[in-house]
Amino acid sequence: MEKFTEFKNIVTDPYTYCRKYKEETGNKIVGFTCSYTPEEIIYAAGALPFRLFGTDEGIHRADMHLQSYCCSLVRGILEEGLSGRLDFINGVVFPHTCDSIQRLSDIWRLNVTPKFHIDLVLPVKLNTTSARQYLIDVMEKFKKDLESALGVKITDAALSDAIKLYNQIRKLMMKLYTLRAQKPETLKGRDLHSIIKAAMIMDRQLLLKTLSDIVEQTQKAPASKMKPETKKLLLTGGICSHPDIYDIIENAGGVVVWDDLCTGSRYFEGILDEKAPPLEAIAQRYLDRDICPAKHAGLTDRGESLVQMVRQHQADGVVFMLLKFCDPHAFDYPYIKEMLERENIPCMLLDMEEQLPAGGQLQTRFETFIQIL
Amino acid sequence: MKKQISDLLKIIGIFLFGKFKKFTMRFKKSKTMKDIMLVYYSEAKSARLTRKKVAWITSGGPVEPLIAMDVIPVYPENHGAMIGASKMGTGLCETAENMGYSSDLCSYARADIACATVNGGPIGGLPKPDMLVCCNNICGTVLKWYEVQARYFNVPLFVLDTPFCHTGYSEETARYVRSQINEYISFIERACGRKFDYERVKKVGHLSLQGQQLWQKVLDTAAHKPAPLSAFDAFYHLALIVTLRGTPEVIDYYTALVAKMKDRIARGISAVPNEKYRLLWDNLPIWHRTRWLYDKFASHDACLVADTYTSAWCGTMKYIDENNFIDSMAEAYTRIYLNIGVDEMAKMVIAMIDKYDVDGFVLHSNRSCKPYSFGQMDIQRIVEKERGIPCLMIEADMVDERTFSESQISTRIDAFMEIIKERKKHSSSISMAKE
Ligand code: SF4
Ligand code: SF4
Ligand code: SF4
Numbered sequence: 164m165e166k167f168t169e170f171k172n173i174v175t176d177p178y179t180y181c182r183k184y185k186e187e188t189g190n191k192i193v194g195f196t197c198s199y200t201p202e203e204i205i206y207a208a209g210a211l212p213f214r215l216f217g218t219d220e221g222i223h224r225a226d227m228h229l230q231s232y233c234c235s236l237v238r239g240i241l242e243e244g245l246s247g248r249l250d251f252i253n254g255v256v257f258p259h260t261c262d263s264i265q266r267l268s269d270i271w272r273l274n275v276t277p278k279f280h281i282d283l284v285l286p287v288k289l290n291t292t293s294a295r296q297y298l299i300d301v302m303e304k305f306k307k308d309l310e311s312a313l314g315v316k317i318t319d320a321a322l323s324d325a326i327k328l329y330n331q332i333r334k335l336m337m338k339l340y341t342l343r344a345q346k347p348e349t350l351k352g353r354d355l356h357s358i359i360k361a362a363m364i365m366d367r368q369l370l371l372k373t374l375s376d377i378v379e380q381t382q383k384a385p386a387s388k389m390k391p392e393t394k395k396l397l398l399t400g401g402i403c404s405h406p407d408i409y410d411i412i413e414n415a416g417g418v419v420v421w422d423d424l425c426t427g428s429r430y431f432e433g434i435l436d437e438k439a440p441p442l443e444a445i446a447q448r449y450l451d452r453d454i455c456p457a458k459h460a461g462l463t464d465r466g467e468s469l470v471q472m473v474r475q476h477q478a479d480g481v482v483f484m485l486l487k488f489c490d491p492h493a494f495d496y497p498y499i500k501e502m503l504e505r506e507n508i509p510c511m512l513l514d515m516e517e518q519l520p521a522g523g524q525l526q527t528r529f530e531t532f533i534q535i536l
Numbered sequence: 537m538k539k540q541i542s543d544l545l546k547i548i549g550i551f552l553f554g555k556f557k558k559f560t561m562r563f564k565k566s567k568t569m570k571d572i573m574l575v576y577y578s579e580a581k582s583a584r585l586t587r588k589k590v591a592w593i594t595s596g597g598p599v600e601p602l603i604a605m606d607v608i609p610v611y612p613e614n615h616g617a618m619i620g621a622s623k624m625g626t627g628l629c630e631t632a633e634n635m636g637y638s639s640d641l642c643s644y645a646r647a648d649i650a651c652a653t654v655n656g657g658p659i660g661g662l663p664k665p666d667m668l669v670c671c672n673n674i675c676g677t678v679l680k681w682y683e684v685q686a687r688y689f690n691v692p693l694f695v696l697d698t699p700f701c702h703t704g705y706s707e708e709t710a711r712y713v714r715s716q717i718n719e720y721i722s723f724i725e726r727a728c729g730r731k732f733d734y735e736r737v738k739k740v741g742h743l744s745l746q747g748q749q750l751w752q753k754v755l756d757t758a759a760h761k762p763a764p765l766s767a768f769d770a771f772y773h774l775a776l777i778v779t780l781r782g783t784p785e786v787i788d789y790y791t792a793l794v795a796k797m798k799d800r801i802a803r804g805i806s807a808v809p810n811e812k813y814r815l816l817w818d819n820l821p822i823w824h825r826t827r828w829l830y831d832k833f834a835s836h837d838a839c840l841v842a843d844t845y846t847s848a849w850c851g852t853m854k855y856i857d858e859n860n861f862i863d864s865m866a867e868a869y870t871r872i873y874l875n876i877g878v879d880e881m882a883k884m885v886i887a888m889i890d891k892y893d894v895d896g897f898v899l900h901s902n903r904s905c906k907p908y909s910f911g912q913m914d915i916q917r918i919v920e921k922e923r924g925i926p927c928l929m930i931e932a933d934m935v936d937e938r939t940f941s942e943s944q945i946s947t948r949i950d951a952f953m954e955i956i957k958e959r960k961k962h963s964s965s966i967s968m969a970k971e
Contacts, residue, residue, distance in 0.1 A: 228913050230931065232640060232903045259700055262676045266910035268702060269878035273914055284699040286712065287672055287679060293715040294697065300708035457676055459695055462687050488640050490906065494680030497636030498687060 166377050167354045170361040177364045181213060182251050184366060191253040191313055196240060196267070198425040199258040199285055199455065201302060201445045203329050203435070206367060207321040208309050213252060214363035215240045216404060228270050234488040235516075236402065237263045244275040254279030254312055256305070259287075260457040261491050279312035281305065289450050290460040298449065302442040322441035328367060329435065335374040336362065336431035339381070344395075344420040344476060348387030352409025352419045359426055389418065394536045397473055398422040399499075400484035401455075401492055405515070408484075408525075415529035421476040423469060424484075429453060456491035465495055466502040473508050479536040481510040509536055547582050554578025567792075572785055573775060580608045581663045589666040589728060592685065594678045595778050596848070597671035598696060598869050600744050600861065601721060603782040604737035605728050609669075610662050611779050612681075616644030616935060619651065620823025622658040625935035631656075642904040643935035645681040652688055665691050667727045669720075673698040673875045675907045694723045698870040702877045705867060713866040734862075741861025744782040748850040750790035751777045755850070757797035758841040759892050762806030763814065764797045767840040768830045769807060771821045777849045808839035813956050816888055817843035818915070819900035819908050820934040825942075832946065836953040842892040844885060848873040851884070878911035882918040889923050896956045897927040904933050926959065928952040 173180045181192055191210040195202070202212040217239025224245035225238045243249055255275075257268035259282065272280045283305050286294040306317050339358065343350040358377070362370055394417045398408075402425045412419060422428055433448040453468050454460045473481060481503055485492050496512070503510050511532045520528075557575045561567050583590045591602050595613040602609050619625050625643055631650035633639050639646075647657070655661035668691060670682035679695065686693035696716055699709045721732045754773065757764050765773075773793060780786045800806075815833065817840045822829065833840060851873050857864035873881065889897065897919055902909050916927045930948060933939045 229910060230901050230903075230913070233906070233910060260676075262907040263910060265676075265700055266878065266907060269911055270914055272702070272877075273879060282700075282702045284702065284706075284709070286699065287676070287697045288695050291719070293712055293719065296715075297699075297708055297712035300711070304706070304708060456680070459679055459683070459697075462683055462693070485638070490641055490677060491680060493638040493641055494645075494677075494684065496638075498684070500636060 166373055166380075167357065169373065170354075170357040170365075173361045173365050174357045177213075177216075178248060178251065180364065181211070184211065185251055188366075192251060193309075193313075194249065194252040194255040195258070196255070196264060197258045197260055197455075198430055199260060199449060200256055200283070201305065203322065203325040203441075203445055204302070204306055204309060204317065205256070206328065207317050207325040208313050208315050209321075210253070210313060211366065212363070214360075215243065215249070215255070216360070216402075217241075217243055219404075228274065232488050234263055234486050236404075236486060236489075237267045241267060241270060244271055247276070250276070252278065254281065256281045256283055256309075258283040259285050260455055261489075263488075263490075281308045281312065285449070285458075287457070288459045289454055295446065295450060298446040299443055302446050306442065319441060323437065326435045326437055326441055326444060328371065330437065332362065332367065332371055332374065333431040333434060335371070335378055338378050339374070340421065340428060340431075342378070342381045346381060346384060346387050347389055347393075347413075347418040347420075349381055349384040352413060353406045356403070356406045356409060356426070359430060363426075363430070392416065393418050394479045394533045395420040395477060396533075397469075397476060397478040397481050398424055398427070398484055399469060399481060400424055401486055401489060402426045403484055411526050412482075412529055415526050415533055417529060417533045420478055421472060423453065423472060425455070429455075456495045463498070463502070466499040469499060470502060470506050470508065473503075473506075479509070480532065481508060482532075483510060483512045484515055485512065486515050547585055550578045551582035551585050554582060567785075567789060569773065569775060569789070572780070572789065576779060577659055580610050581659075583608050583663055590663050591667045591669050591727075592662070592665040592682075593669040594671050594674060594682070596674045596869065596872055596874070597669050598717070598720065598865055600740045600782045600865065601724055601732070601737055602669070604733050604740045605724050605730075607667075607724065607728065608663075609779070610665065612648045612662065612685075613644050614775060614779050615651070615657065615659075615662055616647050617775075617821075617823050618659065619647045619657045620935035621826070623824050623937065624657055625824060626937045628654075628656060629936045629938075639936075640903070642675075642677045642681070643933055644904065645677055645684075647935055649681065649684055649688075652685065665689055667691055667723075668693040669696070670694070671696040671698060671869060673869055673872050675874065675905070677906075692723070692727065694720055696720060696869070698875060700875055701871055701880075705871055709870065710867065713870050714863065717862060717866055738861060740782040741856075741865070742858060743784060743787060745853065745856050745858055745861075747777055747781050747783075747786035747790065748853050748856075750787060750794060752847075752850040752853070753794045754790055754797065755842065755847055757794065757801065758807075760801050761814070761893070762804075762808070762811035763839055763841040763892075764800035764805060764807060766807035766830065767817045767843040767846070768821075768826050770843060770846040771823075771826060774846045774849065781849070806839070807841075808834045808837065810837045811839045812837040813896065813953070813960065814839055814841045814892060814894045815896045815898055816841070816885070816892060816894045817845070817898050817900065818885065818912065819902045820845055820905060822900060822932045822940070823934050824937050825932070825940065828942070832949055833953075836949075836957075838896075838953060838956070840898065841894060842888055844873065844881075844888065847888070874907055878914050879918075881911065882915045885915055885919060886922055889919065889925065894925065895960060896925055896952065898952075899927065899929040900934075901929050901931040902934055903931065903939055904935065926952060926955045 192213050193205045193210045194215045205212040222242045225242040286297050288294040396417045433452045435444040589607045591607045593609045599609045628647040628650040632646035651657045668682050672679050725732050776786050852868040855868040899912050930945050
C-alpha cells in the first residue's frame with residue numbers, strides 16, 4: 164500500500180519531517196524517551212510529542228560520557244543530542260524508569276545545549292494508593308512545568324480533546340494489530356513496525372486520518388489465508404529498532420502475531436476514561452497498563468500477562484529480544500522463561516548487541532526454533 | 537527428617553557459638569570487627585531458635601523501625617562484599633549466569649541470587665528471610681533483585697520508593713515518601729504480629745544518628761597529614777554502620793576507633809608508611825583487589841585518604857531531626873548520595889577534594905553499578921576543570937574478577953602516579969621560589 168511509504172519516509176528521515184512540520188505549522192516539538200511519557204499533555208499544550216530513538220551509527224560523542232557497558236538505546240539517544248542534529252526540538256522530557264535513563268537525563272541536562280529539560284520522576288511502584296496519588300501529583304507538576312516551558316496555558320478542554328484523539332489512535336492501532344494477525348499477507352510485520360514508529364513522530368491528526376484509511380483498506384482486502392504450517396510468534400522486550408527482524412521471521416516460516424514491546428502493543432494499550440478528570444485518567448492508564456520491568460506492581464504480573472497474551476493470540480512461541488546491558492529486562496528473563504516453560508510455551512532468546520547478528524545466521528536460528536514449534 | 541535434625545543441630549551449634557563469643561567479648565578491652573560480625577551473623581542464623589524475625593534489607597534502607605521491633609536485619613550487599621573479598625564471587629556469578637541471569641547484571645545481585653540456591657559463599661549463605669525490605673534510593677537493581685528473592689523465598693516484600701532527586705527534593709516526593717513510612721510501619725506490624733513501638737524507635741533513631749556522627753568523625757581523621765586511616769581501612773570498618781546502624785555496638789566500636797585514630801595521629805603513625813601523595817577514591821571498592829590496590833598505591837607513597845562510597849552512610853545527617861526521627865528519615869533516606877543528580881554529586885566530590893586536600897582522583901568505573909558509574913566521566917571533567925587535579929579512571933567490577941586486568945591497571949596506575957609526582961615537584965618548586 165502506498166500509504167505505508169508515507170510512514171516509511173517519516174521513519175527513515177524523521178528530522179526532515181519534523182523541520183518541515185515546524186516550518187509549516189509553527190508548532191513546537193517536545194522530545195521524549197520512553198513510553199511512560201504522557202503525550203496527551205504535550206499535545207494539549209499545542210506541541211508535537213516526538214520520540215527520540217537515537218542512532219547506532221558513528222557514535223563517538225556519547226562515548227565521552229558513557230562507559231562501554233551502557234545499553235545502545237541510551238548511548239544512541241545521547242549521541243543524537245550531542246550531535247546537534249536535534250536542534251529543532253524545543254525541549255525534552257525524561258520519564259524516570261531505569262538507572263541508565265536516569266543518568267542519561269543528568270548527562271543530557273549538563274551537556275546538551277540548554278533548552279527546557281523536564282524530569283518526570285514517576286513512582287517506581289504502581290500498585291499502591293500513595294503511589295497513585297504521587298503519580299497524579301507528578302502529572303500536575305508536569306503540566307505546570309510544560310506550561311511555563313512553552314509559555315502556554317493547558318486547559319482542561321484541550322486535555323480532553325487530546326485524550327479523545329489518543330483514544331481514537333490507540334483503538335485504531337489495536338484494530339490494526341488484530342487485523343495483522345488475521346491477514347499477515349496484507350499487513351507485513353515490517354509495515355506495522357514503521358506505522359508504530361511513525362505514530363510516535365508525526366502530526367497526530369494526520370496520523371489519525373491515515374490510520375483510519377489503512378484500517379479501512381485492510382479490512383476490505385481479501386482474507387489472505389495463512390499457510391497452515393506458518394508458526395505464530397510473539398515478541399517481548401523493550402524497544403525494537405530492527406525492522407529486518409520481521410522479514411527474517413517471515414522468511415523462516417513464522418509470523419509475528421502480537422508483541423509486548425514499547426514500540427508495539429505497550430504503546431497503544433489502554434484506553435483513557437474520557438469522563439474522569441483528565442490528569443487522573445492519564446495517570447490511571449499507567450497504573451492499569453502492563454508494566455515496564457523497571458517498575459513494580461507485583462511479583463509475577465509480567466509473566467502472567469505474557470502467558471495470557473500468548474493464549475489470547477494463540478501464539479506458538481515467544482521470542483525474547485533482550486538488548487545488551489539492559490538490566491530491568493535481563494532480571495525478568497529467567498523467571499518469565501520458567502513460567503512459559505511451565506505452561507509448555509516454547510521460547511527463544513535473542514541477545515541483541517548494537518547490531519543484529521548477520522541475516523543468514525539469524526534466519527537459521529529462527530528456522531530451527533520454528534521447526535520445534 | 538534426618539535433614540531437619542541435622543539442620544537444627546547446626547543452628548544450635550551456631551547459636552551456642554554466638555553466645556560463647558558474646559560472653560568472651562565482655563572481657564576484651566576493645567571488640568574487634570571480626571568478633572562483632574561473628575556474633576551478629578550467628579544471632580541472625582539462629583533466629584529461628586530465638587524466635588526472632590529476619591528481614592533482608594538494602595544497604596541504604598531504613599533499618600531503624602526494624603531494630604525497634606527486634607527484627608534482625610540482614611544485608612545481602614554486605615554479604616556480597618564478603619563474597620567478593622573472599623574471592624568467591626566469580627564462581628557464584630557463573631552459577632547465576634547458568635540460571636539465566638546475564639553477566640552484565642550487578643555482581644552483588646548475581647552472587648546473592650546464586651548463593652541463596654546453593655548456600656555457598658564464605659558463611660554458607662544468609663539466614664532465610666521472613667520479609668524483604670527494598671529501598672530503591674541506591675538503584676533500580678535492588679528492586680529487581682528483591683523481586684527475584686521474594687519469589688524464591690515466597691515471603692512478603694516491602695518496597696520503599698524514594699523518587700530520584702535530579703535537581704532537588706519536591707513537595708510531592710516528600711508527601712509520597714512520608715506516607716510510605718506509615719505503610720512500612722504497618723508492614724512491620726503485620727510481619728511481627730504486634731503494634732509498632734514508637735517510643736523505642738526514637739531511641740534507635742538517636743543511636744543511628746549518633747553512629748553516623750561517629751562514623752563521620754572516623755572518616756574526618758583522614759584529613760590529617762599524614763592520614764591515620766586510608767579508604768581501604770574505611771571499607772573494612774564500614775560494615776558496622778551498614779549492618780548495625782541504630783544499635784549501641786556501633787557507638788562503642790566507632791568511639792574506640794576515633795580514639796585509636798587520634799592516638800595514631802599523636803604518635804605520627806600513618807596508614808601508608810611514607811605518605812607523600814593523597815588521593816580520593818570514587819565508587820565501590822574492588823573487593824577482590826583491596827590489598828593489591830593498597831600495596832600498589834603505597835609503593836608510590838600514595839594513600840587513598842577518602843572515598844565517596846563510605847561517606848554515603850553519613851552524608852544526609854543534615855536532614856535528620858533528632859527529635860523527630862520518623863518524619864525526617866523520609867528526606868534523609870531519599871537524598872542520599874546515589875539518589876541525586878550528577879552535578880550535585882560532583883559538588884560533593886569537590887568538597888571532599890578540598891577537605892582532604894588530595895592530589896589526585898581515582899574513579900572506579902564499576903561495570904556492576906550503572907547508577908554510580910554513568911555520569912562519572914562528567915564528574916571527572918568537572919573535577920579537572922574546577923580543581924585541575926589529575927584523574928584516573930579504571931574499569932573493573934567490585935565482585936566479579938573476570939573483568940579485572942591486573943597488568944593493564946598496574947601500568948595505568950604507574951603512569952598516573954608519575955603525573956602526580958611531576959606536578960607536585962613542580963608546584964613545590966614554585967612555592968619554594970615564592971618563599
Ligand atoms: S522498556 Fe521501560 S524504560 Fe524502556 S521504553 Fe519501555 S517503558 Fe520505557
Ligand atoms: S530499560 Fe533497558 S533498554 Fe531501556 S534504557 Fe533502560 S537499560 Fe536501556
Ligand atoms: S552495586 Fe550498584 S547496582 Fe549493585 S546493588 Fe549496589 S547500588 Fe545497586
